[in-house]
Amino acid sequence: MDEPLVSVRDLKKHYPIKKGLLNRQVGAARAVDGISFDIAPGETLGLVGESGCGKSTAATSIIRLEEPTAGEVVFNGGGRAGAERNADGSHPNDITRFSETELKAFRRDAQMIFQDPSSSFDPRMTVGAAVGELLQVHGMSDRHRRRAIVENLLERVGLSASDYDRYPHEFSGGQKQRIALARALVLNPDFIVADEPVSALDVSIQAEILKLIDDLQDEFDLSLLFISHDMSVIKKICDRVAVMYLGEIVEIGPTEQLFADPQHPYTEALLSAIPTPDPRSTAGGIELKGTVPSPSNPPSGCRFHTRCHRVIQPDGIDLDQANWRGILNLRDRLEAGNIDVEQIRENLPTDEEGVNAAGDDRVRSQIRSEFDIPEQLGSTDVERSLAQALDRVVEDDLEGAADVMSETFTTPCEESVPERTRHDDRHASSCLLHERTERAQAAAAND
Numbered sequence: 001m002d003e004p005l006v007s008v009r010d011l012k013k014h015y016p017i018k019k020g021l022l023n024r025q026v027g028a029a030r031a032v033d034g035i036s037f038d039i040a041p042g043e044t045l046g047l048v049g050e051s052g053c054g055k056s057t058a059a060t061s062i063i064r065l066e067e068p069t070a071g072e073v074v075f076n077g078g079g080r081a082g083a084e085r086n087a088d089g090s091h092p093n094d095i096t097r098f099s100e101t102e103l104k105a106f107r108r109d110a111q112m113i114f115q116d117p118s119s120s121f122d123p124r125m126t127v128g129a130a131v132g133e134l135l136q137v138h139g140m141s142d143r144h145r146r147r148a149i150v151e152n153l154l155e156r157v158g159l160s161a162s163d164y165d166r167y168p169h170e171f172s173g174g175q176k177q178r179i180a181l182a183r184a185l186v187l188n189p190d191f192i193v194a195d196e197p198v199s200a201l202d203v204s205i206q207a208e209i210l211k212l213i214d215d216l217q218d219e220f221d222l223s224l225l226f227i228s229h230d231m232s233v234i235k236k237i238c239d240r241v242a243v244m245y246l247g248e249i250v251e252i253g254p255t256e257q258l259f260a261d262p263q264h265p266y267t268e269a270l271l272s273a274i275p276t277p278d279p280r281s282t283a284g285g286i287e288l289k290g291t292v293p294s295p296s297n298p299p300s301g302c303r304f305h306t307r308c309h310r311v312i313q314p315d316g317i318d319l320d321q322a323n324w325r326g327i328l329n330l331r332d333r334l335e336a337g338n339i340d341v342e343q344i345r346e347n348l349p350t351d352e353e354g355v356n357a358a359g360d361d362r363v364r365s366q367i368r369s370e371f372d373i374p375e376q377l378g379s380t381d382v383e384r385s386l387a388q389a390l391d392r393v394v395e396d397d398l399e400g401a402a403d404v405m406s407e408t409f410t411t412p413c414e415e416s417v418p419e420r421t422r423h424d425d426r427h428a429s430s431c432l433l434h435e436r437t438e439r440a441q442a443a444a445a446n447d
């Protein structure tokens with residue numbers, strides 16, 4: 001790739017968590033925790049992940065609307081191309097080190113579009129004034145010239161010059177997003193960050209706005225960082241995609257390749273969630289249960305291991321993968337002390353005879369079924385440990401049950417942080433499964 005327009009390296013944004021009267025820092029929410037990628041001139045890079053993965057924080061940190069905690073964002077637009085690193089290793093184009101003056105110049109060259117077009121406009125300002133405001137801020141004092149530029153832009157985003165004197169409330173959501181695009185383009189930037197720009201719009205309008213963004217990108221030769229939680233939107237507009245989970249990028253690659261051949265289980269799960277026109281289709285059938293864990297206390301090892309349908313089994317265990325997931329889910333819930341045995345008992349239908357004994361068995365069965373663990377697992381060792389744990393559960397000794405479970409049921413995924421594996425020069429992912437395959441292949445080649 002030629003010199004990228006934007007080059008993000010190991011970018012972090014941690015929010016301090018403070019407590020008590022003295023407001024002492026007791027921890028940090030690691031919203032963005034070491035992300036790296038490049039965006040080429042004229043390219044659209046998608047950043048996708050569920051709510052809470054850190055996408056918006058990444059966006060605002062990259063264009064320094066928030067101060068990053070660490071890392072580098074090199075911006076080679078705005079006439080800054082071709083600069084060499086300083087002797088101390090720092091880069092003169094590193095946005096995170098820009099002075100106020102440099103930052104002001106950068107603000108001409110990089111713009112951001114937000115999800116909700118309604119809240120991005122002052123209701124008392126005409127559309128023309130809102131779009132032209134930045135021209136004025138950046139020194140264009142000629143009112144007639146400003147008006148001519150804005151009228152022309154309004155037409156280029158599919159509105160008309162006569163909309164100049166109208167007010168935001170007179171426009172629909174889709175039209176307001178067109179106005180937001182005109183405003184983002186008015187200073188002729190090189191780089192636009194669009195944070196969920198179509199998520200608040202009806203699906204039919206979404207398609208129109210995506211088409212407009214695509215056309216404008218060509219016309220204005222823009223690079224775009226396009227943020228969305230929706231894989232189907234990403235597919236329509238992005239050249240490459242970075243998949244983000246809990247502050248990290250777990251996979252990155254060209255859109256077509258990533259959709260056809262996803263390498264990270266999280267990507268697979270996101271793709272599986274794309275609705276299909278056929279209601280009977282299970283579209284891959286991977287159900288992403290639960291929500292993204294808190295970035296203040298992320299899971300050890302691979303952060304996705306607590307929800308992963310491919311979570312690795314330790315040596316000596318070889319269960320059906322869904323059953324293994326169920327066992328780990330039960331273990332994690334027990335460790336969190338988050339199973340209410342009394343509640344389970346109360347919800348069971350009453351029995352006429354031998355209430356206690358039958359009740360305990362039913363509690364065991366109920367728990368197994370809740371966690372998708374069949375009555376017999378086909379492995380004596382696993383069954384023995386599970387039975388011991390369930391015995392403790394029915395005695396309401398959750399801690400004891402958790403101890404038994406965590407002794408037997410462990411996964412390499414919680415022990416090692418996966419390294420980035422390259423699948424080709426543009427496609428990479430971070431999953432222990434690939435690391436293992438690579439190691440096995442290397443060992444075979446050496447034999």
Ligand SMILES: Nc1ncnc2c1ncn2[C@@H]1O[C@H](COP(=O)(O)OP(=O)(O)OP(=O)(O)O)[C@@H](O)[C@H]1O
Nearest residue numbers: 015029031050051052053054055056057058294295
């Ligand atoms: N100012 C803040 N202080 C503390 N934590 C924050 C702050 N802003 C965001 N976070 C946390 O950082 C994590 C990432 O949030 P972020 O909004 O970047 O995610 P997102 O992927 O954009 O999700 P969404 O689409 O819901 O906005 C979340 O857990 C959020 O609670």
